Amino acid sequence: MKKIWHSLLTKYIILIFIALGFLQLVMIVYMVGINFERLVSDVPSLQEFEESWTEDVYGATLDDVESIVEKWHADYPQASFFYVNADGELMKKWGKHISTNIPEHWDMVATTRFIQAHYNSPTFTVIRFVGNEDANGFLVLQMERTTLEPAKMASGFIYVAFFLMFAFLAISLLFFIRILKRLVNLEEAMTIREVDGLPIRTEVKKKDEIGAVEQAFNNMVDELREAKKREQEEEQLRRELIANLSHDLNTPLTKMRAQLQNVSAEQAEHLDHSISTMSNLIENLMSYSLLTANKMRYEPQDVRVDRLVNQSIASWYPLFEEQEFDVELEVEELVWHIDQVWLERILDNLFQNVLRHANDGKFIRLDVQDNHIMVKDKGQGFTEHAHTKGAGIGLSIVGLMAEKMNLAFVINSTGAGTTIQLHPKDES
Numbered sequence: 370m371k372k373i374w375h376s377l378l379t380k381y382i383i384l385i386f387i388a389l390g391f392l393q394l395v396m397i398v399y400m401v402g403i404n405f406e407r408l409v410s411d412v413p414s415l416q417e418f419e420e421s422w423t424e425d426v427y428g429a430t431l432d433d434v435e436s437i438v439e440k441w442h443a444d445y446p447q448a449s450f451f452y453v454n455a456d457g458e459l460m461k462k463w464g465k466h467i468s469t470n471i472p473e474h475w476d477m478v479a480t481t482r483f484i485q486a487h488y489n490s491p492t493f494t495v496i497r498f499v500g501n502e503d504a505n506g507f508l509v510l511q512m513e514r515t516t517l518e519p520a521k522m523a524s525g526f527i528y529v530a531f532f533l534m535f536a537f538l539a540i541s542l543l544f545f546i547r548i549l550k551r552l553v554n555l556e557e558a559m560t561i562r563e564v565d566g567l568p569i570r571t572e573v574k575k576k577d578e579i580g581a582v583e584q585a586f587n588n589m590v591d592e593l594r595e596a597k598k599r600e601q602e603e604e605q606l607r608r609e610l611i612a613n614l615s616h617d618l619n620t621p622l623t624k625m626r627a628q629l630q631n632v633s634a635e636q637a638e639h640l641d642h643s644i645s646t647m648s649n650l651i652e653n654l655m656s657y658s659l660l661t662a663n664k665m666r667y668e669p670q671d672v673r674v675d676r677l678v679n680q681s682i683a684s685w686y687p688l689f690e691e692q693e694f695d696v697e698l699e700v701e702e703l704v705w706h707i708d709q710v711w712l713e714r715i716l717d718n719l720f721q722n723v724l725r726h727a728n729d730g731k732f733i734r735l736d737v738q739d740n741h742i743m744v745k746d747k748g749q750g751f752t753e754h755a756h757t758k759g760a761g762i763g764l765s766i767v768g769l770m771a772e773k774m775n776l777a778f779v780i781n782s783t784g785a786g787t788t789i790q791l792h793p794k795d796e797s
Contacts, residue, residue, distance in 0.1 A: 381541075381542075381545050385538065385541070388537070389534070392530070392534060413517065414517065415493060415514070415517050418493075418517050419495050422441070422495050422497065422510055423495070423497055425437050425440075425441070426497040426498075426499060426500075426501075426508050427497065427498075427500065427501040428500070429499055429500055430499070430500055430505070431499060431500075431505055431506075433499075434452055434499060434508060437508070438450045438452075438463050438508075441510065442463055442464055445512060445516075446464075447464075447512060447513065447516055448464055448510060448511065448512040449462070449463065449464035449465060449510075449511045449512070450462070450463040450464055450508065450509065450510055450511075451463070451471060451508075451509050452499075452506060452507075452508050452509075453475050453506050453507055453509070454506040455503065455504050455505065455506045457474055457475035457476055457479075458473070458474060458475075459471065459472065459473050459474070459475070460506070470483075470486070471483075484496070487511075491513060491514055491515070492511050492512070492513060492514070493511065493512050493513065493514045493516075493517065494509065494510070494511050495509070495510045495511075496508075496509050548579065551574070551575075551579050551583075552579070554571055554572070555571055555579075555582065555583055555586065557571075558570065558571035558586065559586070565594070565597060567590060567593050567594055567597065568586075568590050568593075569590070570587045570590050570591075571583050571586060571587060573587065656714070656766050660766065660769040660770065660773075667708050667711065667773060668708050668710075669706050669707055669708050669774065670706065670707075670708075670709065671704055671705075671706055672704065672705055672706070672707055672709045672712065673702070673703070673704055674703040674704065674705050674707075674712070674737060674742065675700045675701060675702050675703050675737050677709060677712060677713065677716075678700055678716065678735060678737050678742065679698075679700060681713060681716040681717070681720070682696070682698060682716075682720075682735055685717075685720045688724060689720075689724070689733060692724060692728060692731070693731055694731050694732065694733055695731060695732045695733075696733055696734075696735075697732075697733070697734040697735070698734075698735050699734075699735075699736050699737070699738065700735075700736075700737040700738070701737055701738040701739075703737055703738075703740065705774075705776075705793070707774045707776070708770075708774060711770045711773070711774060712770075712774075714766070714770065715766075715767050715770055715771065715791070718763040718764070718766060718767050719744050719767065719789055720733075720744075721763065722763060722764070723744065723746045723748070723787075726748055726749075726750070726787075727746035727747065727748025727749075727786070727787065728748065729748055729749060730746050730747030730748040730749075730786060731747070732746055732747040732786075733745070733746050734746075740792055740793065741790055741791065741792040742790070742791040742792070743788065743789070743790050743791075744788070744789045745786065745787070745788045745789075746786050746787050747785070747786040748786060748787060749784055750782040750783055750784055750786070750787050764780075771791060775793065775794050775795075776791050776792065776793060776794065777790070777791070777792050777793070777794050778790075778791060779791075
């Protein structure tokens with residue numbers, strides 16, 4: 370209902386009704402104007418006029434005819450009168466006669482023709498016997514009806530007014546429909562997406578205000594497409610750079626591993642640790658590149674998270690023990706629909722960050738319960754050192770993988786330690 374009320378068509382219809390009401394008001398004012406003189410002068414209606422004349426003539430005698438006519442002629446100078454006696458002779462006429470065909474001698478035929486000619490004619494005619502006696506003859510009053518009847522609107526004016534009104538409605542409706550159609554086309558262009566996910570261009574047919582909006586929209590689409598093209602080119606260049614860098618780094622690392630047999634055991638252990646660190650960083654670079662390009666295989670299935678966590682912490686336990694970490698573990702049975710390999714990678718990255726950035730705390734706790742995975746340490750926090758110590762891309766990979774698996778990834782890192790939680794997003 371609210372959408373209908375805010376529709377341009379609804380507002381247009383309201384404006385049309387307002388215009389029609391204004392037209393009717395103009396017509397009323399026009400009618401009042403042409404009848405203003407009659408309204409302020411208290412002119413009687415035709416019925417009142419006829420009743421008053423009948424009352425005066427029926428109550429008179431032959432001697433009163435002159436006085437009655439003089440009184441009425443004084444009140445209505447535009448009226449005309451004539452008197453015919455009982456023998457049908459035209460005796461006298463008063464005023465400027467409207468009718469020119471007044472017979473001198475009246476019989477039944479002449480009387481009938483006269484009445485027939487003036488029945489409902491523009492000349493209002495009243496015939497009354499004096500004193501209501503046939504023997505006294507009759508007295509006739511004639512006056513233009515327009516003098517007593519309210520002025521009427523000319524039929525020609527009405528036809529022209531209605532023609533103009535309908536012409537206005539037709540033209541305005543056609544104009545509005547064309548504007549509405551152009552706006553709908555523009556809305557469709559904004560809504561419909563091409564293969565690249567951007568809006569389609571719209572056709573600019575006219576150079577008016579809407580045409581300016583359409584042209585501005587097309588310019589925006591062109592700029593977006595150009596920006597997307599540059600972004601894709603930069604993304605492709607970045608992926609190629611990472612791939613090439615990973616390949617170039619892996620090659621000398623492989624040679625270095627082969628040469629470890631020529632150095633002492635202590636040096637070999639130190640170099641092997643450095644090589645492993647670099648190898649992990651390179652692997653993270655490759656994984657990040659594949660994730661952002663949506664090219665990393667994702668195969669979700671029902672996974673026993675508790676078992677996977679136990680296996681993962683078991684493989685890392687020797688490293689934590691070597692660094693003298695206090696390891697706490699509390700695991701309950703938990704099943705998620707996720708990619709097992711991805712979750713293993715997430716846990717590996719989180720454990721690696723604990724070793725790098727929480728080594729001074731010598732503590733790690735892993736909880737799997739209440740549909741959550743929580744990793745907690747007592748280090749000084751690694752978020753602030755992420756970019757300098759290489760943790761940034763590792764956490765980025767964790768965030769991307771968690772997002773793909775519809776998991777919430779929450780980090781709370783302070784000087785007293787870091788807590789990381791993973792849980793399904795639909796959890797309240």
